[in-house]
Amino acid sequence: METAPIAGLQPLNKRERLREMVADALRAAVISGEMKPGAVYSAPTLGTMFGISATPVREAMLDLVREGMVEALPNKGYRVRVVPDEELDEVTHVRLLLEPPTIRDVVPVIPRADFPRLRELAQAIVDAVNAEDLVAYINADRVFHLALLAYAGNSQLSTIVSELRSRTRLLGLTPLLESGRLEESAVEHHRLLDLIEAGDAAGAQALMERHIGHVRGKWARGT
Known part of the structure; x- marks a missing residue:
């Protein structure tokens, strides 16, 4: 099930460094709890929130996967990791x-x-x-x-x-x-x-x- 829009994820200037900007915004959303622990988010839906395509969102999410902030779920999206x-x-x-x-x-x-x-x-x-x-x-x-x-x-x-x-x-x-x-x-x-x-x-x-x-x-x- 898709989740509600996330406050603070605004359309981005496509001429700027999208991957880095998206990754920074997503990190902040995870840390603040705007992106809920255990919730699953799809790249297309997040891309719509940003006003960009899903591609830079997927690239940014890979950074967050490597950092242990989210987990990739094949054919579903990305789940925010619950930190003990x-x-x-x-x-x-x-x-x-x-x-x-x-x-x-x-x-x-x-x-x-x-x-x-x-x-x-x-x-x-x-x-x-x-x-x-x-x-x-x-x-x-x-x-x-x-x-x-x-x-x-x-x-x-x-x-x-x-x-x-x-x-x-x-x-x-x-x-x-x-x-x-x-x-x-x-x-x-x-x-x-x-x-x-x-x-x-x-x-x-x-x-x-x-x-x-x-x-x-x-x-x-x-x-």
């Missing part, structure tokens, strides 16, 4: 080992001239919440955090964290959005930048630890 709580706990643990210490270390190396751009990235997260667009929220959140980690100059770290974020599931985002509480988490990105601008490395690390902790708390369960 134990795996989510392990992913969160590894992120806590990697991201907060890295944020602490990059505080003194981020140039003052870069903060206007970082503020724009943080505001994009807030804007996505105000627009009630969870797919845009997940994408904006990913771009912001990877931009901060990039100052560490370690491409392997950025790749690992990006993959870990893709394996996360934030099924509680919808009730948080509906209750208005997701905006609090969105604004938290500006508070993180406040600490970084002030040179408070320890404070930035602590905030990042709380931020990731939300993944297995209110973001995951909507509580």
Whole structure:
């Protein structure tokens, strides 16, 4: 049975990098829970939502299959993988080992001239919440955090964290959005930048630890 349209999957500009754009949008939809765990989606139906053919959707879905986010079902489509709580706990643990210490270390190396751009990235997260667009929220959140980690100059770290974020599931985002509480988490990105601008490395690390902790708390369960 086909599922209902997914909020945030909008028609795309066909002249742009379709496969990458589709893959990014689908990842965000899976992580946010817009694409339901266990549900089956067909490439033609998703292509219609995007306003494109099914071919780039199938290509993007193959990326998600390799990443373990969905499972290919012959002649049916793609099923969103259900991630056990134990795996989510392990992913969160590894992120806590990697991201907060890295944020602490990059505080003194981020140039003052870069903060206007970082503020724009943080505001994009807030804007996505105000627009009630969870797919845009997940994408904006990913771009912001990877931009901060990039100052560490370690491409392997950025790749690992990006993959870990893709394996996360934030099924509680919808009730948080509906209750208005997701905006609090969105604004938290500006508070993180406040600490970084002030040179408070320890404070930035602590905030990042709380931020990731939300993944297995209110973001995951909507509580």
